[in-house]
Amino acid sequence: MPETEPTDRPGRDGSRSGGGGGDGAGRSAGGGSGGADEDAGHREAHGGALGPRLNWLRAAVLGANDGVVSTAGLVMGVAGATTSESALLTAGLAGMLAGSLSMAVGEYVSVSSQRDSERAALRQEQRELAEDPVAELAELAGFYRAKGLPEPLAREVAVRLTEHDPLAAHAEVELKIDPEELTSAWQAAWASFVSFTVGALCPLLAVLLLPSSVRAPATAATVLCALLVTGLLSARLGGAPPRRAVLRNVLGGGLAMAVTYALGVGLDAAGV
Numbered sequence: 386m387p388e389t390e391p392t393d394r395p396g397r398d399g400s401r402s403g404g405g406g407g408d409g410a411g412r413s414a415g416g417g418s419g420g421a422d423e424d425a426g427h428r429e430a431h432g433g434a435l436g437p438r439l440n441w442l443r444a445a446v447l448g449a450n451d452g453v454v455s456t457a458g459l460v461m462g463v464a465g466a467t468t469s470e471s472a473l474l475t476a477g478l479a480g481m482l483a484g485s486l487s488m489a490v491g492e493y494v495s496v497s498s499q500r501d502s503e504r505a506a507l508r509q510e511q512r513e514l515a516e517d518p519v520a521e522l523a524e525l526a527g528f529y530r531a532k533g534l535p536e537p538l539a540r541e542v543a544v545r546l547t548e549h550d551p552l553a554a555h556a557e558v559e560l561k562i563d564p565e566e567l568t569s570a571w572q573a574a575w576a577s578f579v580s581f582t583v584g585a586l587c588p589l590l591a592v593l594l595l596p597s598s599v600r601a602p603a604t605a606a607t608v609l610c611a612l613l614v615t616g617l618l619s620a621r622l623g624g625a626p627p628r629r630a631v632l633r634n635v636l637g638g639g640l641a642m643a644v645t646y647a648l649g650v651g652l653d654a655a656g657v
């Protein structure tokens with residue numbers, strides 16, 4: 386469907402710059418594969434722009450949600466035990482940093498290993514293509530037959546795709562990856578760090594700025610509102626019915642705060 390290219394392309398470029406620059410930054414940080422620009426139109430034809438962008442957005446919302454819940458649990462626990470603002474600040478900041486760093490490291494490690502295995506699979510595919518192009522062509526045609534194309538057409542498609550870009554053709558149907566779209570681990574790590582921090586700031590600022598007389602209930606209320614928003618956003622982005630998702634998210638976060646607050650109060654009462 387090459388006719389769709391010209392109309393799609395500006396949309397993608399626009400959304401890229403509008404999407405917080407993360408995409409672009411990640412690409413250059415990841416050392417981007419050379420022919421990215423020349424091949425942008427080709428990628429476009431696969432309609433690969435929207436899916437990954439939504440996934441990133443969803444991951445960011447979930448990261449923020451994690452930041453809200455874990456930091457809220459932490460500061461509510463401390464608030465249950467003490468009214469000391471320096472204790473709240475220390476615990477809240479340390480918790481926020483520990484959480485965002487651990488999310489970033491975890492994401493970096495997981496995306497890196499996924500990338501390594503994708504790269505290894507691509508190298509293997511490249512070797513096979515070099516060693517036995519005839520068998521690889523038959524294999525590719527077989528995939529299109531299995532998808533329902535009649536033999537002559539499957540063969541024709543395989544031949545044309547192989548003429549165009551054999552590795553990309555095999556990567557798409559065999560490995561289900563786009564050689565141009567390998568995820569950047571740094572980008573993923575940075576996105577996790579930022580989204581967790583943004584989420585964590587909500588309970589942290591609430592607990593520090595609200596007067597101590599209403600601190601616990603008002604912080605809890607602020608956090609529940611934030612969880613309502615993140616729950617709604619992630620349900621929307623994931624295409625799930627929002628009511629239940631929001632309810633689960635708010636109840637889960639409320640439970641986490643109740644448990645840690647009770648722990649703080651209990652420890653304080655026990656004289657710890």
Ligand SMILES: [Zn+2]
Binds near residue numbers: 513
């Ligand atoms: Zn192959």
